Amino acid sequence: QVQLVESGGGVVQAGGALRLSCTASGRTFSNKAMGWFRQAPGKEREFVAVISWSGRSTYYADSVKGRFSISRDIAKNTVSLQMNSLRPEDTAVYYCAADTTPYSTRFGVVGSWGQGTQVTVSS
Numbered sequence: 001q002v003q004l005v006e007s008g009g010g011v012v013q014a015g016g017a018l019r020l021s022c023t024a025s026g027r028t029f030s031n032k033a034m035g036w037f038r039q040a041p042g043k044e045r046e047f048v049a050v051i052s053w054s055g056r057s058t059y060y061a062d063s064v065k066g067r068f069s070i071s072r073d074i075a076k077n078t079v080s081l082q083m084n085s086l087r088p089e090d091t092a093v094y095y096c097a098a099d100t101t102p103y104s105t106r107f108g109v110v111g112s113w114g115q116g117t118q119v120t121v122s123s
Contacts, residue, residue, distance in 0.1 A: 004096040009117030012086055020081040022096030022114055033104040034072060034079040038092035049081060052105040059106050086121045094119050
Protein backbone atom coordinates (compact mmCIF):
# COMPACT_ATOMS: atom_id res chain seq x y z
CA GLN A 1 0.00 0.00 0.00
CA VAL A 2 1.32 3.42 -0.99
CA GLN A 3 0.65 6.26 1.43
CA LEU A 4 0.44 9.73 -0.05
CA VAL A 5 0.69 13.10 1.72
CA GLU A 6 0.05 16.37 -0.12
CA SER A 7 1.32 19.82 0.72
CA GLY A 8 1.50 23.27 -0.85
CA GLY A 9 -2.12 24.31 -1.14
CA GLY A 10 -3.30 27.78 -0.23
CA VAL A 11 -5.00 30.96 -1.37
CA VAL A 12 -3.73 32.87 -4.40
CA GLN A 13 -5.04 35.61 -6.66
CA ALA A 14 -6.04 34.90 -10.22
CA GLY A 15 -2.98 34.82 -12.44
CA GLY A 16 -0.78 33.62 -9.60
CA ALA A 17 1.05 30.35 -9.08
CA LEU A 18 1.23 27.53 -6.56
CA ARG A 19 3.29 24.37 -6.35
CA LEU A 20 1.80 21.22 -4.87
CA SER A 21 3.93 18.36 -3.63
CA CYS A 22 3.08 14.78 -2.81
CA THR A 23 5.37 12.59 -0.76
CA ALA A 24 4.86 8.86 -1.05
CA SER A 25 5.89 6.04 1.23
CA GLY A 26 5.86 2.42 0.31
CA ARG A 27 8.23 0.32 -1.69
CA THR A 28 6.03 0.21 -4.77
CA PHE A 29 5.98 3.96 -5.48
CA SER A 30 8.80 4.05 -8.05
CA ASN A 31 7.09 1.76 -10.56
CA LYS A 32 3.63 3.34 -10.58
CA ALA A 33 2.11 6.21 -12.53
CA MET A 34 1.37 9.09 -10.19
CA GLY A 35 -0.68 12.22 -10.57
CA TRP A 36 -3.36 14.59 -9.46
CA PHE A 37 -7.12 14.86 -9.40
CA ARG A 38 -9.26 17.70 -8.09
CA GLN A 39 -12.76 18.15 -6.75
CA ALA A 40 -14.60 21.45 -6.62
CA PRO A 41 -17.63 21.99 -4.36
CA GLY A 42 -20.69 20.30 -5.78
CA LYS A 43 -18.74 18.65 -8.60
CA GLU A 44 -17.30 15.21 -9.23
CA ARG A 45 -13.62 14.50 -8.81
CA GLU A 46 -11.80 15.07 -12.11
CA PHE A 47 -8.45 14.14 -13.58
CA VAL A 48 -5.81 16.88 -13.71
CA ALA A 49 -2.45 15.38 -14.65
CA VAL A 50 -0.45 12.13 -14.58
CA ILE A 51 3.19 11.20 -14.99
CA SER A 52 4.38 7.75 -15.99
CA TRP A 53 6.38 5.49 -13.71
CA SER A 54 9.56 6.43 -15.58
CA GLY A 55 8.81 10.14 -15.67
CA ARG A 56 9.14 10.18 -19.45
CA SER A 57 5.45 10.65 -20.25
CA THR A 58 2.98 13.20 -18.96
CA TYR A 59 -0.69 13.79 -19.71
CA TYR A 60 -2.94 16.69 -18.77
CA ALA A 61 -6.60 17.60 -18.74
CA ASP A 62 -7.40 20.06 -21.50
CA SER A 63 -8.45 22.63 -18.92
CA VAL A 64 -4.93 22.85 -17.44
CA LYS A 65 -2.77 22.11 -20.47
CA GLY A 66 -0.14 24.79 -20.94
CA ARG A 67 -0.60 26.14 -17.41
CA PHE A 68 0.20 23.17 -15.16
CA SER A 69 3.32 21.01 -15.17
CA ILE A 70 3.78 17.67 -13.40
CA SER A 71 7.12 16.21 -12.42
CA ARG A 72 8.52 13.50 -10.17
CA ASP A 73 11.69 12.86 -8.22
CA ILE A 74 12.00 9.14 -7.73
CA ALA A 75 14.95 9.46 -5.35
CA LYS A 76 12.90 11.71 -3.06
CA ASN A 77 9.63 9.83 -3.57
CA THR A 78 7.85 13.02 -4.55
CA VAL A 79 5.48 14.14 -7.27
CA SER A 80 4.93 17.84 -7.85
CA LEU A 81 2.39 19.93 -9.69
CA GLN A 82 3.44 23.43 -10.71
CA MET A 83 0.33 25.50 -11.31
CA ASN A 84 0.72 28.79 -13.17
CA SER A 85 -1.76 31.34 -14.47
CA LEU A 86 -4.31 30.13 -11.95
CA ARG A 87 -7.98 30.89 -12.51
CA PRO A 88 -10.92 30.99 -10.10
CA GLU A 89 -12.24 27.82 -11.75
CA ASP A 90 -9.10 26.00 -10.56
CA THR A 91 -10.41 26.31 -6.99
CA ALA A 92 -10.77 22.78 -5.61
CA VAL A 93 -9.35 20.20 -3.26
CA TYR A 94 -6.41 18.61 -5.04
CA TYR A 95 -5.69 14.93 -4.45
CA CYS A 96 -2.50 13.04 -5.15
CA ALA A 97 -3.05 9.56 -6.56
CA ALA A 98 -1.12 6.44 -7.48
CA ASP A 99 -2.07 3.85 -10.04
CA THR A 100 -2.33 0.17 -9.18
CA THR A 101 -0.53 -1.27 -12.18
CA PRO A 102 3.27 -1.60 -12.13
CA TYR A 103 5.09 0.21 -14.93
CA SER A 104 2.00 2.17 -15.85
CA THR A 105 2.16 5.25 -18.05
CA ARG A 106 -1.16 6.78 -17.00
CA PHE A 107 -4.07 6.09 -14.71
CA GLY A 108 -5.97 2.86 -15.13
CA VAL A 109 -7.26 2.14 -11.65
CA VAL A 110 -6.21 4.42 -8.80
CA GLY A 111 -5.04 2.37 -5.87
CA SER A 112 -4.04 5.06 -3.39
CA TRP A 113 -5.24 8.57 -2.59
CA GLY A 114 -3.85 11.36 -0.48
CA GLN A 115 -6.00 13.28 1.98
CA GLY A 116 -6.24 16.32 -0.30
CA THR A 117 -5.04 19.92 -0.13
CA GLN A 118 -7.21 22.99 -0.70
CA VAL A 119 -6.39 25.41 -3.50
CA THR A 120 -8.40 28.64 -3.61
CA VAL A 121 -8.02 31.16 -6.42
CA SER A 122 -9.60 34.54 -5.81
CA SER A 123 -10.72 36.81 -8.62
